Amino acid sequence: MEDLKKMYDAILNGNFKAAREITQQALAAGVDPQVLVQEQMIPAMDEVGRRYEANEYFVPELLISARAMKASLEFIRPLLTARGAEPAGRVVIGTVKGDLHDIGKNLVAAMLEGAGFEVIDLGVDVSPEKFITALNERHAGLIAMSALLTTTMNSMKTTVEALKAAGVRNKVKIMIGGAPVTQKYADEIGADGYSNNANAAVALARKLVAA
Ligand code: B12
Structure with a gap:
């Protein structure tokens, strides 16, 4: 398919139906999924x-663009996994124990996925033990x-x-966020980074993984 820029526009405009259709057409036409992701979807x-x-x-715009990205990734992810493409990094993400708010967490997860990270989303009400188990089982380099x-x-x-007690604190970078969280709090508890929005979370994740 010649006009891959349509994929960029579909995500930018949050048109998930178009994103899904263009993805299917492009893959059927033999477009390399990696090219679609790297050259159109991530830039979008x-x-x-x-x-x-x-x-x-x-x-709202972030949410609908994230939805379009997700719709497309549903077709692409299995192909990339089968090919063994290296993700930008592997992140375990979750909303902490006792907390059921997941809109911001989902946005951060979608943006990270959009940026080429493999995201293991543990959902809401995630206990420290669950974070540690996922970290160990999935060999993630980052906890969000x-x-x-x-x-x-x-x-x-x-x-x-708990990560310190389990002897795995030095194997992982930790980033935190959410409306009441601050950089000061991140420093106090010994997290590696904080950001107050999903876009900055991607830049932060890239920085932490590169460090
Ligand atoms: C929607 C909502 C709910 C929904 C949640 C639905 C869902 N699926 O998430 C429902 C109705 C279930 C709910 C329930 C409750 N809520 Co509520 N809720 C909200 C509300 C209105 C919006 C939150 C939201 O989604 N914001 C939009 C997202 C996009 O923003 P965000 O989460 O901050 O995320 C951004 C950044 O913070 C950052 N970020 C977020 N996570 C992360 C993680 C990392 C690693 C990084 C780097 C960045 C990052 O990036 C995100 C995107 O830019 C807020 C008020 C508000 N304006 O914040 C109250 C609010 C958070 N809720 C509140 C309360 C009190 C409750 C309840 C206790 C109410 C009750 N009495 O039952 C329950 C608690 C339930 C529980 N155990 O969790 C209070 C909290 C007060 C406080 N200081 O603790 C608030 C502030 C309302 C208020 N003013 O009183 N709530």
Whole structure:
């Protein structure tokens, strides 16, 4: 298929039906899925993130672009996995114990996936033990924790401590976020990074994985 730029536009405009159709057509026409991801989809999500930071896009636009990205990745992911393509990094993400808010966490997960990370999403109400088990089983290099309640933030600290107690703290980078979380809190609990939005979370993840 000659006009792959349509894929870029579908994601930028949050048109998930078009994203799905174009993906199917492109793959049927023999387009390399890696090319589709690297040259169209990731740049489109990067542009979504840029517009969000520039206050040109807001949370609803982020959500619909993320949905379009996901719709396309459903077809592409199995092909990349079968081929053994190396992800940008492997991230275990979850909303911490006691907390059921997942809109921000899902956005961060989708943006990371859009940026080429393999994302293992543990969902909500994730205990420190569950984070550690997933980290060990999936050999992730990064843990991303989200909390929206001042009462559940403390579970981030508990998880960092549990990672230390399990002897795996030095094997993983930790990033945290969510409305009540701050850089100061990240420093206090010994996390490696904090960001206050999904786009900055991608830049942070890239930086932590490269470090
Ligand atoms: C939607 C919502 C709900 C929904 C959640 C639905 C869902 N599936 O998520 C429902 C109705 C279930 C809910 C329940 C409750 N909620 Co509520 N909820 C909200 C609300 C309105 C929006 C949150 C949201 O989705 N924001 C949009 C997302 C995109 O933003 P975000 O989460 O901050 O994420 C961004 C960044 O923070 C960052 N980020 C997020 N996670 C991560 C992770 C990493 C690693 C990184 C790097 C970055 C990052 O990137 C994201 C994208 O840019 C907020 C109010 C508000 N305006 O924040 C209250 C709010 C969070 N809720 C609140 C409360 C009190 C509750 C309840 C206790 C209410 C009750 N009495 O039952 C329950 C708790 C349930 C539980 N155990 O978790 C309070 C919390 C107060 C506090 N200081 O603790 C708030 C602030 C409302 C208020 N003003 O009182 N809630």
